[in-house]
Amino acid sequence: MASKPGILTDWPWKPLGNFKYIVLAPWVIHSIYSFIVKDEKEKDLSTLLLFPLIIWRFLHNQIWISLSRFRTAKGRNRILEKSIEFEQVDRETNWDDQILFNGSLIYVLSKTLPGGTHVPIWRLDGVILTILLHAGPVEFLYYWFHRALHHHYLYSRYHSHHHSSIVTEPITSVIHPFAEHLVYSILFAIPIFTTILTCTGSVVSVFGYITYIDFMNNMGHCNFELIPKWPFSIFPPLKFLMYTPSFHSLHHTQFRTNYSLFMPLYDFIYGSMDKSSETLYEDSLKKKEEFPDLVYLTHLTTPESIYHLRLGFASIAAQPQSSSSKWYMWLMLPVTLCSMMLTWICGTSFVVERNRFSDFKLQTWVIPKYNFQYFLQWQSESINNSIEKAILEAEKKGAKVLSLGLLNQGQELNMYGELFVQRHPQLQIKVVDGSSLAVAVLLNVIPNETTQVVLRGTLTKVAYVIALTLCQRGIQVVTLRDDEHEELKKSFGKIQYKSNLILSRSYSQKLWLVGDGLSKGEQMKAKKGTIFIPFSQFPPKKIRKDCLYHLTPAMETPLALENVDSCENWLPRRLMSAWRIGGIVHGLEGWKEHECGNSISNIHKVWEATLQRGFRPLILPNQSKF
Numbered sequence: 001m002a003s004k005p006g007i008l009t010d011w012p013w014k015p016l017g018n019f020k021y022i023v024l025a026p027w028v029i030h031s032i033y034s035f036i037v038k039d040e041k042e043k044d045l046s047t048l049l050l051f052p053l054i055i056w057r058f059l060h061n062q063i064w065i066s067l068s069r070f071r072t073a074k075g076r077n078r079i080l081e082k083s084i085e086f087e088q089v090d091r092e093t094n095w096d097d098q099i100l101f102n103g104s105l106i107y108v109l110s111k112t113l114p115g116g117t118h119v120p121i122w123r124l125d126g127v128i129l130t131i132l133l134h135a136g137p138v139e140f141l142y143y144w145f146h147r148a149l150h151h152h153y154l155y156s157r158y159h160s161h162h163h164s165s166i167v168t169e170p171i172t173s174v175i176h177p178f179a180e181h182l183v184y185s186i187l188f189a190i191p192i193f194t195t196i197l198t199c200t201g202s203v204v205s206v207f208g209y210i211t212y213i214d215f216m217n218n219m220g221h222c223n224f225e226l227i228p229k230w231p232f233s234i235f236p237p238l239k240f241l242m243y244t245p246s247f248h249s250l251h252h253t254q255f256r257t258n259y260s261l262f263m264p265l266y267d268f269i270y271g272s273m274d275k276s277s278e279t280l281y282e283d284s285l286k287k288k289e290e291f292p293d294l295v296y297l298t299h300l301t302t303p304e305s306i307y308h309l310r311l312g313f314a315s316i317a318a319q320p321q322s323s324s325s326k327w328y329m330w331l332m333l334p335v336t337l338c339s340m341m342l343t344w345i346c347g348t349s350f351v352v353e354r355n356r357f358s359d360f361k362l363q364t365w366v367i368p369k370y371n372f373q374y375f376l377q378w379q380s381e382s383i384n385n386s387i388e389k390a391i392l393e394a395e396k397k398g399a400k401v402l403s404l405g406l407l408n409q410g411q412e413l414n415m416y417g418e419l420f421v422q423r424h425p426q427l428q429i430k431v432v433d434g435s436s437l438a439v440a441v442l443l444n445v446i447p448n449e450t451t452q453v454v455l456r457g458t459l460t461k462v463a464y465v466i467a468l469t470l471c472q473r474g475i476q477v478v479t480l481r482d483d484e485h486e487e488l489k490k491s492f493g494k495i496q497y498k499s500n501l502i503l504s505r506s507y508s509q510k511l512w513l514v515g516d517g518l519s520k521g522e523q524m525k526a527k528k529g530t531i532f533i534p535f536s537q538f539p540p541k542k543i544r545k546d547c548l549y550h551l552t553p554a555m556e557t558p559l560a561l562e563n564v565d566s567c568e569n570w571l572p573r574r575l576m577s578a579w580r581i582g583g584i585v586h587g588l589e590g591w592k593e594h595e596c597g598n599s600i601s602n603i604h605k606v607w608e609a610t611l612q613r614g615f616r617p618l619i620l621p622n623q624s625k626f
Contacts, residue, residue, distance in 0.1 A: 006157030008179035011097045023100055024054070027107035046119035046203050047110050053207055054103040057214055058096065064170035064218035066311045073310075073354045073363065075290025077225040079249045079280070082167045083356070083563035086318055086573055091164060093315040095171035098181055102210075105185060115199050119206070126200035130209050133191040135241075135263065142187055143266040146259045149180070168252055171314070173217035188213060216262040220248040225284035240265040246281045250274045290354065292363035294587040295394040296580050297349065297387065298405035299367040299374075301569065304329050306339045309366065310353045310566040317566035318573070343368035347382060349390040356562045357613075360588055365390055367408065374407040384414055391420055395429040402429050403583025404596070406537050406569075409433040416461055418597030432595045434582025439465045439600070440607035441553040441578040442513065442535055444617050450511055452476045456522060457515025459484060462535050462553075464491050465600055466513065471500035478502045478509055480522065514540050523547075537579065539570055551618065553578035558614030575618070585610050 002009065013020040028051045035048045072078050110116040149159035158180045165172045176184070191209055195201035219226070220243060227244045243264050251258040257274035260267045267273035300306060301321070307313045307329070308321045329336070346368050353364040367386045373379045387408055394402045409416050417431045439462055446453065455467055455477050467477045467488050477500060479485040485503040492498045507525040515536035523532070523543045533550040534540060542549050554575045557564060568576055586595060589609050595601050 002157055002159070002161040002177060004156045006154075006177070006179065008182070009158070009161075009177040011094065011101070011178045013097075013100070020097070020100060024051075024103055024107075027104065031107070044117045045121075047107075047117055049203060049207070050103065050106055050110065053106075053210065054099060057099050057210070060211065060214050061095065061099075061171060061218060062313070064222060065314060068170050068218075068222040068224065069311050069314075070351065071222075071224045071226075073351045075287070075354065077284050077287050078290075079223050079225060079246050079284045080167045080253070084167050084169065084565045085563075086565055088165050088167075088169075089314050089318040089565050091161075092169065092171050092175050095174050097178075098174045098176075101178075101181065102185060105189075106206075109189075109193075109196075113193070113196050115196050115201070119196070119201050119203055121203045123200055123202040123205065126195040126202045126205040127208070129195055129198070129200055130191040130205045133194055134209070138187055138190055139261050139263045140266060142184075142261040143259055143270075145183060145187070146261070147272070150256065150259075163252060163255065166252055168221035168223055168249065169314075170218035170222050173221040216243075220245055220262070223249065225281060225287075229282075229285065240268060244281055246284045247274075247277050250277055250280060290361060290363075291397040292354070292361045292394070292399050294360070294362045294401045294403065294583060295390070295399050296362065296364045296403045296405055296583060297367065297390050297394075297408055298364060299369045299371075299408060300343065301371050301406070303336050303340055303370065304332075305370075305569075306336070306343075307332070308567075308569075310364075314565075320567050320572055321570045340370075343370075347386045347389075349386060349393075353566065354563060357560055357584065357588065360584075362584065365394075371407065374410060374413065380413055383408075384419065387414065388420055388423065391427070391429065391431065392424070395427065399429055400590075401432055401583050401587035403432045403434060403580055403586075405577070405580055409579075409596070411460065416596050416598070417594075421594050421596060427594075430586065430592070430594050432583040432586045433461075434577075434579030434586075434595070435461050435465070436595060436601040436603050436606045437582035437585065437610060438462050438535070438553040438578040439469065440603045440610070441555060441617065442466050442533065443469060443603070444607070445533055445550065445553075446470075446475075446511065450475055452478055452509050452511075454478045454480065454507075454509045454512040454514075455488075456480050456484070456512060456518055457536060458517040459487055460515060460536065461598065461600070463513075463515055464488070465603075466535060467501070468492060468495070468497070469603070471495075471497040474500065476500045476502050478504045480505055480507075537577070551575070554618060555581055555610070556616040556618065557581075558616075560614055576615075581610060581615055582606065585613060585615075588613055 013023055016022065031047045031050065035043050148154060158177045162176050165175065192201070192206055195205055222245050225244060225246050232238050241263050243260060243262055247258055247264060254274055257272055258267055258277065259272055264273060305321065307316050310317050349365040349367045351363055352366050355362040367383070367390065369383055369386065374383060391402050404417050407413065414420065416433045416435070421427060421431055443466065453470060453475060455463065456479070457463065470477050479488060479501070482503065485501065488501055489498060492501065508527060510527060510529060511531050512526065512533065513535050514532050515534065516538060518540045520543050526544070526547060528546045530547045531550060532540060532547060534552045537552065539552050540549065551571060554571050554577050557574050557576050564574055567573055568580065571577065585606065
């Protein structure tokens, strides 16, 4: 929102929320119906194609969003090093409003303008006229309107909203108040109106021009330089006819320079070109791929989780992942199935996110495997090969730590990562599963006055350690199943605290530590007001409304951790899983040992180091402190 919002700031369909797409329904239905029922000579293909144009614009923009986020995460040719935060993501979630508005506008004009229907597919004179009208009136008028928007009156009421994004993303290009976009629509309509009214318009000229505008807008705001030097060497005047991402990036950092739309010509003519434009362009092209100090290796969870990645839909990635699919995910089913096929074929990890903690560089890599694949025995070798390849690649790039996330550290899969250390005894990179911090987080969640806890779920490394530690502290650990009780007792060996390990089926305890395998029936037997605290990587399914379900082991991240603009799976904003934080702290402290297999680091040392780095524990609603 602008600092002093003016009139017509909000889009007219803002009250409709996610139902705003209904504004297109009458036009789309009418065009399809008319094409079907009318005689062959009266059918209007040009109007029918307007809806595919709208769909193409959505897809085109999303391709740029994903490409930009992927390239800036890797670091090569990145222009600005500053971070993007949740506030910017929230401000830019309505990037599709301009597509809805322009789509509706084109439908209306096609029905009202003379020659607006039955437009031919191709006319060369219309294409040439469109190019000339854009290079002349559109670029010239835009330049002066843009300069006017930087006058303090208009800037504070309108254009400051756009400039709130210093580090731009492709969709930043269309984030404007409604009134401002009205003027842009009029400007860009000049070539379209003229060619239609002069009967020189064509489907190619209209569709091509709109695609050109989207392409240049997205490219200019993508925050990485992708235009090589050779075109400017071959044809030097090109620098007056086409801008580069670094050229427009300076407008968002300097504000009073580089006002041009897509052609820097008018900045040259009127002396508003930033003197550092060429230097920034060359420096951006020279920037190499960034090598991380730490790699967090995770994987896809559900088929829909591809959209929750930072490379997917920005607005979805900025919210905790829901266990239930949204209604629009069903519409995306064909794309989801295609993505599953691609990930099934591709076994190589890829970069999805970068973060920075002071001078410590972090990257998140994703293995293209889904949860269900980790439970298929015949997939184990393929998954381990992907993990091993990622470890070796991270070491090659100079990473000090590789942190195994989610099911990548399964006991049956690879013995909590020990398999890779055994295969490569000369590894310099440290393999960390983060279990020690997960245990520390759980110990500090449990209230001090607790005397009994239920431990239920698939026994993991964390479960064994937490059970032993609680028994040593005099807290009784109650198990509900004979097999779990025997396994825990066996792991204790001859330790005297074994008496605090109890087998009971009274279900009277109010605090349960739960993992994978907790059944619906067991949840229903718990007392009203029971607190379920997961010790597993994945949260239990919430069955009871009269009980409290705590988050999986996690902590709040400090502000020093930069570029946090997406949620980690189901965790709320700026919360991070204990396993992931454990790897970060391991790298920050420079610890030289691996934390994998059955070994576990000193819990107290890890906890204290984590707090000193600024990470903060979560407090249960009925707790004032740990």
